[in-house]
Every structure is written in structure tokens, then in C-alpha cells.
Amino acid sequence: MGQKRGRAGQEPQWAAMHRAQFVDWRPTAATAAAVSADGTAVAVARESGRIEVWNTDSWALLSASSGSRDSSISCLAWPNTASDTSGPPLIAVGTDDGSTRLFAPERGAPGLQYVRSMPRVEGRVLAAAWHPVSTNLLVTGTSAGALHVWDAGTGQEMQRIIAGERDTCVWALVVLPDGTIVSGDSSGNVIFWDARFGTRLCSFAHDADVLAIVAAPGGNAVFASGVDPRICLYQRQSGSEAASTWQLMEGKRPHTHDVRMLAVVGRHEAEAVLLSGGNDARLQRTSVPNFQREHSQLLTSCPEPPLLASAWCSGTAASPACGRILALHHSRLDVWASGAAAHPQDQPDQAGTVEGMSLDLASLPQHLAAIFCSSTRPHPHTAAISPDGTLLAWADSSEGLSLASICLGSDDCAGSLVRRGDSSGDGGLVIVELAQPGQVAHTFTEGAAQSARFPLTESNHGVVTAAAFAPGGDLLAVASAPAAVQLYDVTHGLPAVTVQHSCPSLPPQMGLLGGIGSLAFHPDPKVCRVLVSTSQGLCHIDFEGPAAPTDAKTSRRHGGKLGANAQVQQAAGRNFRLLPLAGDCCLACAFLSPRDVLLVEREWSGIAAAFPPPVYRHRYGT
Structure with a gap:
């Protein structure tokens, strides 16, 4: 039960909060990722067939498409469809019969156009990677322990590399700008190869299958992980021109289960971000240049809600x-x-x-x-x-x-x-x-017509995450990343000026509780109150009440940083009050009636307990 501040001379108003924990929620594994050509968005596929598109500036979810039964996605490709004198981009598709087929997307048209097929090889094609500069160099890995280097322009095999025994599965590949090939296989090996001669430059051993490999911009750093969920950083030694001088620099375990997806966002290494995901359903992001100094951060504590x-x-x-x-x-x-x-x-x-x-x-x-x-x-x-x-x-x-x-x-x-x-x-x-x-x-035969365009404030990144109309339909509340709420007059399409605080700034701690997921107006049209919910907390805003005070002491004490589960001490009924949910995930929050609030939540530990056990479990001290 919560308290809302009444008007001057009135008794405090009480609301009964119904905390519902019975809703079924089973997030699925993140299986693949692809970054857009300009680096502004990244697509993530899940085992349920769902595809999510995330904004890489504010890390807000832009859109999500539903999947279907038995539609698990194992790989994603985001081709650059911009006009190019070298022709349309090619998509390589590996099949179970050992062949690799090339397709080309047509801009503005659905589907793919078949281009050619490579000669069939032994085993199933499990991995494929293009050279980041040369558009004709393609490398594939098979279930027969071999790597094949192809000339995509002619379809000829340029090199065949034996990576292991005949039953070794090459799960992951990446090609560096200097032509070095990096492979990850079912034996837990990460191997660096010279593509010109097919020779092994160096190798490193993981404790289980390596399922994902990705390179940082410039090709001087490589990340690898898999069934052993430790994400390892391999870095070329500075000041050396030799291609074989690679060294294991760091290994961290932000995930509890198998890591099946790695992606690097950003064109320059100084601003690049490593995105990882796997069977624990959560997406983690880590700074590439600060990988050895900073911890990973969750994109959201409520994946696939x-x-x-x-x-x-x-x-x-x-x-x-x-x-x-x-x-x-x-x-x-x-x-x-x-x-x-x-x-x-x-x-x-x-x-x-x-x-x-x-x-x-x-x-x-x-x-x-x-x-x-x-x-x-x-x-x-x-x-x-x-x-x-x-x-x-x-x-x-x-x-x-x-x-x-x-x-x-x-x-x-x-x-x-x-x-x-x-x-x-x-x-x-x-x-x-x-x-x-x-x-x-x-x-409706006249079609839709735009009645107003609402300008966003300069304090956000322009990504709208939630919106709600007031009961009377005259006001519109819009939430944008990372944690800003704007109130608009629907009739004039301008920021509202009929209330005391038309464009409030949420407390800085609000952004640390996750991005805004929903807005809910109080059902009484005589008041202008909004309940803001994130994945880790709630905030109550009375647009006709006093402004949110700035707690400078708290900000200085914590250096501008508070933990996600920090208990912010605020008086009952205070405007802009934060209610963190320690250990729980807020799936939704809304008014049922003027006196009833619904909070749908689940404890993450209970959700994680339903995941299949990891194939490999790290033992402390090893």
C-alpha cells in the first residue's frame, strides 16, 4: 500500500498496490546478433524466433518482432544496401549438405536473389565469415574440422586448412583486416591462422566449446566465448608488426550460462562496445577499450518480457x-x-x-x-x-x-x-x-492524417520508449531515453503549459533503475498524475505538485553513481518519489482504479532457476 500527497488541508490519499507475481514469464536465449552498417542499431535474435532491434546510442529497444514455434534463429546478417559501385552485398548461407550458397538482397524488395554456389565440401557448414575489406574473400568452417577459403567472385577454393580431427566442429570464425583468420571449435581451441599459407600462428585453449568470436575495430583485439561462459580478450602485442604475437589479456564471466552471441558496436576502437548474450537470456554490454577495468552492464533486467x-x-x-x-x-x-x-x-x-x-x-x-x-x-x-x-x-x-x-x-x-x-x-x-x-x-476510408508533430527535448536521445494519453485525451505523456518525461498539449501539439511543471527532470537515480518501460495516468481526469515504471523501480509524478528537489549531497556522496538496488530514502507522498525494487523485475505497472495500483513483478532468481543447467560450470579456484 502506498501514500499519495493530498492537496493543502486534505488528508493523505492511500492506494492499494496489488503485487502480482503469478504471470508466466520465460525469457529465451540470445542466439545471434548483427550490427547495422552505420553502427546506430544492433539486431538480436532469440531462441523463440523473436528479433529485437536496439539503439546503440541510448541502448533503448526500438522494435521487436514476434517469432513462431520451432523458429529458433542461429545466425543474423545485416547487409549494407547502400549503393556501391562494386555491386550489391552478398550473403553467404551454409547448409547441412556441405555447400555454401551466395544470395544478394535487392534494395526496397523482399527476399533474396540467388547468385551462385560454392563446391560441396565434406561435413556440414557451421560458420562463415567475410573479409572486412576484400568483398571476395570468404571463409567457411565445417563439422569435419576444416576451414575453407573461397574466392566469392569465381567460386574457387583458394585454401583448405585442417583445424582439428575429423569430428571437430568449427563453430565460429572471424577474419581480421590483415587477413588473419581466427577460429573457435568444439575442442575449446581459439586458433589464429595465416590465410595465405594455411599455417597456425598461435592457439589458446578454453575449457569447453567456443561458440562465438568477434574482432574489435582495427583487428587488434579479439573476443571469444562459448559453453565455458568466460569471455576472453586476446590482444596483439603493441609495438610489434608480427602477426603471431597475440596474448590472452583478460577473462571475465558476466553470464551464468553458455555465451552464444558476441558483437562489437562502433567503428572506432576508442568508442566500441562489446555486446554479449546467451542461455541466461540477458544482454550485457562492456566497453572494449576499458574491458580490463570496467564491469559489464545489463541492457535490461527484464529480457523478452x-x-x-x-x-x-x-x-x-x-x-x-x-x-x-x-x-x-x-x-x-x-x-x-x-x-x-x-x-x-x-x-x-x-x-x-x-x-x-x-x-x-x-x-x-x-x-x-x-x-x-x-x-x-x-x-x-x-x-x-x-x-x-x-x-x-x-x-x-x-x-x-x-x-x-x-x-x-x-x-x-x-x-x-x-x-x-x-x-x-x-x-x-x-x-x-x-x-x-x-x-x-x-x-475508415479517408486514411490516416497527421494532426501534430511533437518536438522532443534536447536532454534525451530522441528514442521514445513509452507514451500514454490522459483520461480526458487532451494531454499526452511521452517517455524517451534515457529517463525523460515530456507532457504535451494534444490540441496544439506543443509542450503543455497549463500545469506547473510541464517538462520535469526525473531524479538522476531514475536512469540507474533501467529505461522507462511504461507510463500510466491516474484515472481521475481532475488530477494530472503519472506513474512511471522501469524494469527495476517506480516513480510517481504529480505534474501539478512541487518540482523534484535536487539531492546534491547524495549525488556527491556516491560520486554520481548509485547501485541498481540502492534504497533511496524519500518521504512518503513526496513528488518524484522513487521506489526501487530490490531483486525483483517490474514487468508492468498501471492504475486499475483511483484507489488501486497493479504491479506485475517477478523475482529474477526464480526465473533463472528454470533455465536448463549450464553445460560447463566454473569451479572456484580453477
Whole structure:
């Protein structure tokens, strides 16, 4: 239970916080990554088939596409489709039959155009890497322990290198600007090769399979990791021109499970960032030039979160009022009824009311329905619940819109399909009337028109992470990276000036609690309050209240840095108050009613316990 500051002369207002920990959340492994040609974005693939695109400036999530069942992605490529006199970029695809096929993307057109195939080799092609400068030099690795150097222009094999025994799998490859080839295999070896003569320059041993290798800009540093989750830095010795003078400089373990993906973002080594991910589902970033001096940082503490929506159902004589929670995760939709609490305002004596005290439940949470989508269709990418909590809607990329109703007030609540629709071919907007299933109530034929363009402040990176309309529809709150909130007047498309603080600056500690994931307006149109949530904490903003004070002493004491789980001491009801969640991950936070707040959270230790055990576990002292 939390307290909100009342107006002058008023009693404090209490809100019951429903902390829900029953939502299913199973993040999947990060399997591959690809960096855009200009370095402004990086794409990350997951075992569920989901592809995430991250902004490399603010490290905010730009977009995410849903996957489908059995659609695990093992590799990503982000070709540079800009015009080039040398022709379109080529994509090399290795197959299980031992052949390597080349394809070319066409700018502005879907799909790939077949170019040519390389001669078939023994074993399966498991890895491929292009020379960063020479567009015709291609290297592939196989399950037969061999490396093959190809001339992509002619399709001829230039060199064959034996990397190990016939049963050795070459999992990872990278080619440096000077032509040095670096391979990682199932024996745990990281080997540096001279591509001209096929000779081994030097080798290093890991404790298990090496699954990922990446080079820093300039080719003077190489990172490698795999089943042994230690990320090792190999660096060319300074002041030496010999290509064989490589040395192991550092090894760190930011991940608890197998590392399956490494990527370097940045064109210059001084500003490059190493991105890593694996079976523990979390993405870590580490400064390349400061790899030996700085710790890794999480991109987000809530990887691959479920899509959540909520509604408030007014009570009846048989059932009390409570919230409805819709959770979409992969191909499953769950509908829950939150528990109903006994509010302090309903009690004649509120003298003993203390913030944080537990409230008696008038009803327990209840699982109302579970809907499993077809395994032959892509996972739904969006879902919504009606304001009264009785109707569900979800959509995927194959069959468009689907609707379902939820029976309320009975012991055997279940979901029943009302209608499965289809998206309009021209991309228009259609309203479906549910009173007569299948009947189109209205079709918008004039198309969408831009009514206003809202300018962002100079204090953010221009990446919008969340937005919400006020209950009256006249105000729009926009959150942008890293931790800024702007309030706009929808009618005029300008920053709002009708409230005392139209563009507040969040406390500096807010950015340390993760990027802003959601905004929720108070349902009372007479007040202008917003609940800001990140993956690790909450912040309450009253736009009509006093400005956030600057805690200079705290900033100086911690040198401008606070831990992610630091308990910020602030008075109850204080505007811009921070509520860190120590050890828990905030999946969503929203108002259910003027007196009820929903907080959906999960403890990360419980999520991590459900992961398959790592193949290799480091023993202390070894």
C-alpha cells in the first residue's frame, strides 16, 4: 500500500498496490546478433524466433518482432544496401549438405536473389565469415574440422586448412583486416591462422566449446566465448608488426550460462562496445577499450518480457470489484483476476494506517482463462483487453485479428472464440461490432492524417520508449531515453503549459533503475498524475505538485553513481518519489482504479532457476 500527497488541508490519499507475481514469464536465449552498417542499431535474435532491434546510442529497444514455434534463429546478417559501385552485398548461407550458397538482397524488395554456389565440401557448414575489406574473400568452417577459403567472385577454393580431427566442429570464425583468420571449435581451441599459407600462428585453449568470436575495430583485439561462459580478450602485442604475437589479456564471466552471441558496436576502437548474450537470456554490454577495468552492464533486467494489459471490472453482489490482467507470452494468452483488497478509506479509524502495511484480501487472485494459439501460425505480436475485462483481442502477422470473450461470475470461467478476422489488404482501419459477430460497423476510408508533430527535448536521445494519453485525451505523456518525461498539449501539439511543471527532470537515480518501460495516468481526469515504471523501480509524478528537489549531497556522496538496488530514502507522498525494487523485475505497472495500483513483478532468481543447467560450470579456484 502506498501514500499519495493530498492537496493543502486534505488528508493523505492511500492506494492499494496489488503485487502480482503469478504471470508466466520465460525469457529465451540470445542466439545471434548483427550490427547495422552505420553502427546506430544492433539486431538480436532469440531462441523463440523473436528479433529485437536496439539503439546503440541510448541502448533503448526500438522494435521487436514476434517469432513462431520451432523458429529458433542461429545466425543474423545485416547487409549494407547502400549503393556501391562494386555491386550489391552478398550473403553467404551454409547448409547441412556441405555447400555454401551466395544470395544478394535487392534494395526496397523482399527476399533474396540467388547468385551462385560454392563446391560441396565434406561435413556440414557451421560458420562463415567475410573479409572486412576484400568483398571476395570468404571463409567457411565445417563439422569435419576444416576451414575453407573461397574466392566469392569465381567460386574457387583458394585454401583448405585442417583445424582439428575429423569430428571437430568449427563453430565460429572471424577474419581480421590483415587477413588473419581466427577460429573457435568444439575442442575449446581459439586458433589464429595465416590465410595465405594455411599455417597456425598461435592457439589458446578454453575449457569447453567456443561458440562465438568477434574482432574489435582495427583487428587488434579479439573476443571469444562459448559453453565455458568466460569471455576472453586476446590482444596483439603493441609495438610489434608480427602477426603471431597475440596474448590472452583478460577473462571475465558476466553470464551464468553458455555465451552464444558476441558483437562489437562502433567503428572506432576508442568508442566500441562489446555486446554479449546467451542461455541466461540477458544482454550485457562492456566497453572494449576499458574491458580490463570496467564491469559489464545489463541492457535490461527484464529480457523478452510478456505483453501485459489490464482493466477494471466493477463489482457485483456476487463478486467484488477487481482488476483483470491479460498476459501474452509467446503463443499463450492468460487472463487473471487480481485479488480485491479492503481499503483503509473504508475503515472508520485510519489512525493506524502505515505505508507498506499488508491489506486483507476480500478475494484471492484467480486464473480465468488460458488461450493457446495455433502452432502453425506466428506468435501474436499484440493483444488488448476491453475496459470491462470481458473481451480479448490479439493479432498476428498471418491471420490478422482474433477476438474472444471471457465468462464472468461463474466458477468455470473459460474463454470462447467470438470471431477470427483478417487484416485488410490495403492497411485500412476497420471497426468490428461484436453485438452481431462478423458484422463490420464502420470502415475508415479517408486514411490516416497527421494532426501534430511533437518536438522532443534536447536532454534525451530522441528514442521514445513509452507514451500514454490522459483520461480526458487532451494531454499526452511521452517517455524517451534515457529517463525523460515530456507532457504535451494534444490540441496544439506543443509542450503543455497549463500545469506547473510541464517538462520535469526525473531524479538522476531514475536512469540507474533501467529505461522507462511504461507510463500510466491516474484515472481521475481532475488530477494530472503519472506513474512511471522501469524494469527495476517506480516513480510517481504529480505534474501539478512541487518540482523534484535536487539531492546534491547524495549525488556527491556516491560520486554520481548509485547501485541498481540502492534504497533511496524519500518521504512518503513526496513528488518524484522513487521506489526501487530490490531483486525483483517490474514487468508492468498501471492504475486499475483511483484507489488501486497493479504491479506485475517477478523475482529474477526464480526465473533463472528454470533455465536448463549450464553445460560447463566454473569451479572456484580453477
